[in-house]
Amino acid sequence: xxxxxxxxxxxxxxxxxxxxxxxxLEHCNDRDAVLYTTSTSDKRYHGRYVPSLHKLYVELExxxxxxxxxxxxxxxxxxLLVKSKPFFQEYYAAMVKELNAKLRGKSIxxxxxxxxxxxxxQATLKYLADNDYISKANVGRPKKKKQEDKAKLSxxxxxxARIKR
Numbered sequence: 001x002x003x004x005x006x007x008x009x010x011x012x013x014x015x016x017x018x019x020x021x022x023x024x025l026e027h028c029n030d031r032d033a034v035l036y037t038t039s040t041s042d043k044r045y046h047g048r049y050v051p052s053l054h055k056l057y058v059e060l061e062x063x064x065x066x067x068x069x070x071x072x073x074x075x076x077x078x079x080l081l082v083k084s085k086p087f088f089q090e091y092y093a094a095m096v097k098e099l100n101a102k103l104r105g106k107s108i109x110x111x112x113x114x115x116x117x118x119x120x121x122q123a124t125l126k127y128l129a130d131n132d133y134i135s136k137a138n139v140g141r142p143k144k145k146k147q148e149d150k151a152k153l154s155x156x157x158x159x160x161a162r163i164k165r
Contacts, residue, residue, distance in 0.1 A: 010035065011074035018078045020085050025050050027087055036072075038091045057095045058102060 010033075013019045021027040025037040025045055036053040037043045043050045053072065062068040069079030083092045111128060114120040120128075 011078060018074060018081055020082050021087055023082070024053070038088075040094075054091065054095050054098070058099050061099065061103065063099070063103070 011018055013022055022030065022033070023035050025031060025034045025039075025043060027038070028034050031045060032048075034045070034050060036056075037050045038054065039052050040054045042052050042055065056072055057068060060068050060071070065079065066076055069076040073079045073082065082088055108128075111120065111124045114124060115128065126132075
């Protein structure tokens with residue numbers, strides 16, 4: 001029973017609320033109680049190993065995040081709370097970006113293996129032939145800010161041309 005209480009206590013702080021910032025080495029005042037680092041690599045703190053949550057997230061390859069949450073947090077609700085905090089937004093975005101890149105790379109490797117074996121589907125062949133695996137930045141409608149900047153630049157250029165005459 002005492003062991004279960006200790007396990008529950010590591011996730012909770014004052015008022016029996018879930019810890020969020022207090023879980024991370026870079027954001028906690030009581031650094032002896034931290035469980036993770038927000039760094040992309042593991043760290044040592046006073047001789048103690050502190051695992052990188054980023055690394056754990058990417059290695060597990062759990063796109064639903066359910067297994068990840070239940071493995072490294074009190075539960076899924078706790079994970080949702082942590083990832084919703086403003087201090088964690090940038091870290092979370094980097095974790096997701098790296099996981100997506102890793103999974104995309106694995107998928108392309110599998111497609112290439114199918115191609116070599118001669119078992120690739122028509123969709124796979126088209127995907128590889130059209131280079132759809134390459135990220136296409138700035139796809140879609142231009143952002144309003146970019147359109148406004150272009151309009152301002154156009155006005156400035158026309159004024160310059162008028163002045164030079």
